[in-house]
Structures are given as C-alpha cells and as structure tokens.
Amino acid sequence: MQNPIVIKPIVTQFDSIPALHEGLKLYPQSFIDTTPSKENGILGTTRTGIKKTAPIVIQPSLVESFRASFQSLLESRGNYSADISVATYAIDIKIIECTIVEKSSGLSQTMTATMKVEVTIAPPLDNSQTRTFTVAGQNATTSMDTSKYAERIMRDTFANICSEIVKVINKI
Secondary structure (H helix, E strand, C coil), rough: CCCEECCCCCCCCCHHHHHHHHEEEEEEEEEEEECHHHHCCEEEEEEEEEEEEEEEECCCHHHHHHHHHHHHHHHCCCEEEECCCCCCEEEEEEEEEEEEEEEEECCEEEEEEEEEEEEEECCCCHHHEEEEEEEEEEEEEEECCCHHHHHHHHHHHHHHHHHHHHHHHHHH
C-alpha cells in the first residue's frame, strides 16, 4: 500500500444549505463515531497506479471534522448556543456509517462517499420531548483519476448531511 491520501473535508461554505428558523438556538451536546474508521481514520482506499492503492485518511478525526462543519454552520447562521441553558434544543449526533468507495470501469473510476447519522434532539431540560431521526447522504464523481477528488466528495457529503438535518429540524 502507498502513502495515505489525507483529506480535511471541513465545510466552510453554506450557500446551498437552507437556513434554520430564526431565533432557534442549538447546543451541540455530543458527537459520537461508531464507524470502523474511528480507530485509524481510514475511510476507504483509492487506486494510485497499476495494482497500487492508498488509504484515504481523514484528519482531524471523522467526528471532529463533522462537528467542526456542523458547528460552523450553526455559528454562521446565528443558531449556535454555547450555553445549554439558553438553547432551544440540545442535539446529539451519532455517525453510523461513513465510507469512501472507489470502483474502476474501463479507463474511468467512480468514487462515492456515503454517510449516515442518527440525530437526537430535545429541549435541554425536558427529555419527554426527545426526537430521534436518521439522515443519509451520498456524493460521487467519475474521472480517470478520482484520488484528487476525495476531499471534495467527502466535504460535499458532509454538506448534504448538514442540509438534511436542517430540513428535518425545520419541520419540528
């Protein structure tokens, strides 16, 4: 195996993500990674030559990269609460699945990033109104060499997951 392809897919642009309701404040309480990548950061592998592959490694960790992306979204929209006592909701996110798979077909490759999270949201002092939902997202690209697109594909998948979380929260 070759040297790893290191990706840093933290989302910083939120133009395509819908806004949360005005005045809604979220306190990101916990982010948990239950994927196999939590041990070594490897999300998948990519072909780097004839019969040569390299691991795709996320840095910082998957959970820290997604936390930074989601918190940055909330901060940019004025929906972040650093204090649970003034938050509308406390939110817990469990990353259930996160992989990058590359498939070759003839002269081209298709790289697909897949992510699935379980979100639990509740008023900070009232667990009787807890809601839990699952969100899944995927992004792919096809090219002669997809290795250089791994970071963008994962970042776009993070943005897709953030967007879906916002859509569900807006319906609550």
